[in-house]
Amino acid sequence: MAMKLHEYQAKDVFADAGVPTPSSQLASDVDGVLTAAEEIGYPVAVKAQVQVGGRGKAGGIKLAEDEDEAREAAESILGMDLKGYSVERVLVEEAVDFTNELYVGITMDRGEGKPVAMVSTKGGVNIEEVAEEDPDAIAREHIDPAFGMHPFQARKAVYDAGVDKSVANDVASVLTTLYDLWESRDGSDAEINPLMVTADDDVIAADAVMNIDEDALFRQPELAEMEEEAASGGDELEQKADEYDFDYVRLEGNVGIIGNGAGLVMTTLDLVDYYGGEPANFLDVGGGAKAERIANALDMVFSDDNVDSVVFNIFGGITRGDEVARGINEALEQFDEIPKPVVVRLAGTNWEEGMEILNEDLVTVEQTLEDAVERTVAYAEEVTEQ
Amino acid sequence: MSVLVDDDTRVVVQGITGGEGKFHAEQMMEYGTNVVAGAVPGKGGQEVNGVPVFDTVHEAVAEEDADTSVIFVPPAFAGDAVFEALDTDLDLAVAITEGIPTQDMAKVNKRLTETDTRLVGPNCPGLITPGEAKLGILPGNIFADGNVGLVSRSGTLTYQVVDSLTNRGIGQTTAIGIGGDPIIGTDFVDALELFENDDETEAIVMCGEIGGEDEEEAAAYIDEHVDTPVAGFIAGRTAPPGKRMGHAGAIVSGSGTGTAESKINALNDAGVPVGDTPEEVADNIESFLE
Numbered sequence: 001m002a003m004k005l006h007e008y009q010a011k012d013v014f015a016d017a018g019v020p021t022p023s024s025q026l027a028s029d030v031d032g033v034l035t036a037a038e039e040i041g042y043p044v045a046v047k048a049q050v051q052v053g054g055r056g057k058a059g060g061i062k063l064a065e066d067e068d069e070a071r072e073a074a075e076s077i078l079g080m081d082l083k084g085y086s087v088e089r090v091l092v093e094e095a096v097d098f099t100n101e102l103y104v105g106i107t108m109d110r111g112e113g114k115p116v117a118m119v120s121t122k123g124g125v126n127i128e129e130v131a132e133e134d135p136d137a138i139a140r141e142h143i144d145p146a147f148g149m150h151p152f153q154a155r156k157a158v159y160d161a162g163v164d165k166s167v168a169n170d171v172a173s174v175l176t177t178l179y180d181l182w183e184s185r186d187g188s189d190a191e192i193n194p195l196m197v198t199a200d201d202d203v204i205a206a207d208a209v210m211n212i213d214e215d216a217l218f219r220q221p222e223l224a225e226m227e228e229e230a231a232s233g234g235d236e237l238e239q240k241a242d243e244y245d246f247d248y249v250r251l252e253g254n255v256g257i258i259g260n261g262a263g264l265v266m267t268t269l270d271l272v273d274y275y276g277g278e279p280a281n282f283l284d285v286g287g288g289a290k291a292e293r294i295a296n297a298l299d300m301v302f303s304d305d306n307v308d309s310v311v312f313n314i315f316g317g318i319t320r321g322d323e324v325a326r327g328i329n330e331a332l333e334q335f336d337e338i339p340k341p342v343v344v345r346l347a348g349t350n351w352e353e354g355m356e357i358l359n360e361d362l363v364t365v366e367q368t369l370e371d372a373v374e375r376t377v378a379y380a381e382e383v384t385e386q
Numbered sequence: 387m388s389v390l391v392d393d394d395t396r397v398v399v400q401g402i403t404g405g406e407g408k409f410h411a412e413q414m415m416e417y418g419t420n421v422v423a424g425a426v427p428g429k430g431g432q433e434v435n436g437v438p439v440f441d442t443v444h445e446a447v448a449e450e451d452a453d454t455s456v457i458f459v460p461p462a463f464a465g466d467a468v469f470e471a472l473d474t475d476l477d478l479a480v481a482i483t484e485g486i487p488t489q490d491m492a493k494v495n496k497r498l499t500e501t502d503t504r505l506v507g508p509n510c511p512g513l514i515t516p517g518e519a520k521l522g523i524l525p526g527n528i529f530a531d532g533n534v535g536l537v538s539r540s541g542t543l544t545y546q547v548v549d550s551l552t553n554r555g556i557g558q559t560t561a562i563g564i565g566g567d568p569i570i571g572t573d574f575v576d577a578l579e580l581f582e583n584d585d586e587t588e589a590i591v592m593c594g595e596i597g598g599e600d601e602e603e604a605a606a607y608i609d610e611h612v613d614t615p616v617a618g619f620i621a622g623r624t625a626p627p628g629k630r631m632g633h634a635g636a637i638v639s640g641s642g643t644g645t646a647e648s649k650i651n652a653l654n655d656a657g658v659p660v661g662d663t664p665e666e667v668a669d670n671i672e673s674f675l676e
Contacts (some may be wrong), residue, residue, distance in 0.1 A: 108488055110568040110598050110635070113495035145492040186489055215634075216487035218462055247632040251624075262566055262632025263540020263595055266621040267664065273624045274662055282625075284632040287523075287541075315545045317511065317525045348545055349525050369546060370663055 002188040002211035006049045008091045009226050010208035013185070017177050019192070020204045024093035033074035034067060036092035042066055043095040046073040050085040054126070058082055063095055096204055101194035102163060103127050103138070104175050105209075106182040115143045115182070117153065117175055119161040123194035137161075149179040170203045171195065185223060186216030237281075237304055244296045246283055253278025255380045256301035256310035256340070260285050260319045268313050268373060277377035280307045288318040294327025302339055309379035311372050312344045312363075321346045321354025332362040341379040345372035388515035388560045389535070389580040389587075390478055390504070391454070395519050398423040398443060398452035398476075400459055400467050402434050407458035410482075410523050411435060414456070417526040419519040422450040425470075447474045456512065456521045457481040464508065465490030472501045480521045481508035481571075488634075491569040498571060505571025509634070511541035511563035522563070532557015534671055535581035535614075537574060538593035539566050539600075539633070543621060543664075547591055550668035556675065559587045566595070566633030574604035582612045589615050589674040591667060592658070596622030597636045597644040605652035617670035618653045618660040620646045 005013065008026050015021045025036035026049070037044045048060035055061050060082045062073035070092075080087050101124035109116040120138040122130045130137055139160035141153045154172040163171050174195060182190040191209035198204065217224045241248030247262065251269075255277040259265040262284050269279040281304065285297050301310050314324045324346060332338055342363045346354045358365065364379075366372035397414070401407035402424030412435050415421050423446035424434055430441035440446040443455060455476055459467040464483040471479035472494070486508050498505055506513060512522015516529040528545055530552045538544040541563055548561060562577050564570055574592060581587045590612075594601035601620065608616055622631055622638075623646040630637040638644045650660045661667035 108492065108568065113492055113569045115489075115492065144496060145489065146496050183489065186487055188488065213488050215461060215485045216489065219487075249626075249629045249631065251626065259542075261540060261542025262636055263538070263543030263593065263621045264546055266540075266595060266625060266631050266636065267543055267546070267619075269625070270621060270623045271663060279624055282629075282631055315542045315549070317541060317545055318523055347549060348528065368665075370665055 003214050003217065003223070003227050004051050005210045005212065005223070005226060006051065007047065007208055008049055010210035011205070013181065013210055014192070014205055014208050017181050019174055019177055020202065021208070022094040022096050022204055022206065024091050026089055027074070027092055028089045029078065030071060030074040033090060033092050034070055037064065037067070037070045040092060040094050042070075044070060045093045045095050046070065046077055047091045047093060048077050048080070048082055048087040049089045049091055050082050050087055052083045052085060055082065060087065096196050096206055097198060098196035099199050100164070100197035102171060102197065102203070103193045104171065104178060104195050105189065105191035105193070106179050106187065107189045109142065112142055115145060115179070117141045117143060117149060117157050117179060119157045119163065119171065119175060121162055127193055143179065148183060149176060151176065164197075166201045167197050167203055174203060174205070181210075185210070186213045186220055187211065188213045237300070240300060240303065241283075244300060246285065246297065246300065248300065249282040250304070251279050251281055253280045254306050254308040254384065255376055256280045256304065256307035258283045258285065258297045258301055258310065259313040260287065260289065260315065264313065264315055268311060268369065271370065271373040272311070272377060275374045275377045277380055280304055289323065289327070291323050291327035291330055294324050295331035298328065298331035298342070307340055308383035309340055309376045310342045311376035312342060313369055313372060314346050314348070316346070316348030316350060318349070320349050321351040322357055325354035325357035328363060329357065329359045333359065338362055343372050343376040343379070345369055388518065389584050390560060390562070391513055391515050391519050391521055393418065393420065393518040395420060395454050395521070396450065396452045397421045397521065398425050398446040398450070398455045400425045400443060400455055400457045400471065402426060402437065402439060402458070403429050403432065404458060404460070408434055410458060411437065414520055417520045419521065423452050443470045443474050447476065452476065454478040454521065455480065457483060459483055461485035461487070465494060468494050468505065468508070469497060472497050472503050472505070474503070476503050478504050478506065480506045480510070480512050482510065482512060482522050484509040486567070488568060491567065495569050506562065507565045507571060509567045510565030511544065513560060513562040515560045516558055524561070524563070528552055529561065530557035532559065533586055533588040533675070534558045534591060535584065535587040535589075536561040536591040536593070537577035537581070538563055539595050539635070540593060540621065543593050546664045547593060547619065547667055550664055551671060554668060554672060556668070556671060559584060566635050568598065568635040574600050575607045578604060578607060578612055578616070582614050587614060589617065589671050591617050591619070591671060593619045593621070594649055595620060595633065595636050596625050596631065596638050596646050596649070597633070599643065601649040602652040605656040605658065608658060609656040615674040616658045617667050617674065618658045619664065619667045620649045620653075620660055622646050
């Protein structure tokens, strides 16, 4: 999983490494925006700091030529709802007068198991669309992680992409810096889109994307500190899942799903769909979950108002059926009336012990995964019909 | 017959003095696995469950003739542990550890091109040849000896499918969990090749999931090189793009690659039936064996 830095955080990281960036300031209210704009000098761009793509199209980025426009931009962007995220902060940034927009990026090519450097002259637009419609417009250079990016590789990517000779050296230098950052900071993606070219043939990073491999945060203390700020916002339930340390994804449906192991939980979601229901979530309790964790999982899914019924599917390997049963009892015995019907299917390690412990007055038990899902979907339908 | 592991396999457990390593070394031995050594830096000279511990994997190989390593080292040190295993002349290293930084695995991936040692994992349940030996954390009691080879990216999904097979009296030659990370050692194609060349494997189950293009590559390989009948399953049909479903590798990217649909189509085109449910996978295997 990747931790995504905000644009302003990524720009700080890039600027510290020597990548040219426009001058900018963070602001969280209208006065702050106006003060920042005054100091930077008009025109400025006012940019929402939320972790969603396509901010510009959604009205999250506005240009301001003067104070009136800056006020208008600040008022419309601050507090707006951008694809489900409330905008708390904006970046006020020197508007760059450009003649050209390029793309440079580093990511891991999982098929090759190697990092890949990418350069394109089609910057400023969604690069994934370019990749699909005109793949040849992106020059790619795979990098041997044992050596790092050779200088010739940076040059080659830039020339292959057809970048104008007047800025080729500068672009190659930005690409080299970007790779060094990606490597030293355990990046999963490092991207500048657009990398603007000015009339004076300077290059400047108008946007910045830096996603960090969460598994490597233990050796990136400085970035780990940024995590709290970066993670702010987002769905309330997803934040709760973070606290409980669950792999959780909220979906649109009304059938709650809890299980162990990513592949099996995904399969349970698919079966809900197969039997005509709609999954409300993905929740993986992981391996070896004890009773308390199981109870937390039920609490998690119960707190989703969309959920009408819950399927609990555990195939024990290192997870033990008796612990699971204890956790389910613990979570349900605190209710006078069970809020939503729960269907349980236990298999694998200690499932027989689990079945003896499980309070069958509180749940519906099914022997197979298919039966359990079918029953849960039927319960959800009953609620919907009422 | 079986692939990669049998009752002659001589195992060194890296990280045998840790909680997980100790517990699962014991479980492996109980199942009949020939665990001959442990390797933990600074713990050389100790014994765990009667197994001698060495400071380095090299010593364990030299002293106890280990040919296979199972790695239960915490993620921060696991990349290094894999490098250590690959620096010896072991036949096989199995990395159970979840959460190894991706850049560490990219370096491991490069090293794998220079060594004869095979890697399974990381972030995998390991592998088992029923009735002979298991390497990793799979629950031995659900498996039975037989003629079906199984390869899967997911642990518990493997158990689900194996359980369906075993309940119908269909046993397995070897089951291999290749792991849910973006960069892994042994992939579907490698495992399919092993099963295709195994005389006893009469049918193969392949459980894939969303993300990456390994299943598509496997489908192309099956079309060209595999005569043994294969039954497929793909988890994650209902996963929305851009949301990671637990496994680091299980994500449909924004540009639409890695979808279940693309994988199912590729497998169908290669003549592989893909079950809608785990029970359907068992149905397909049953019909192959009739």
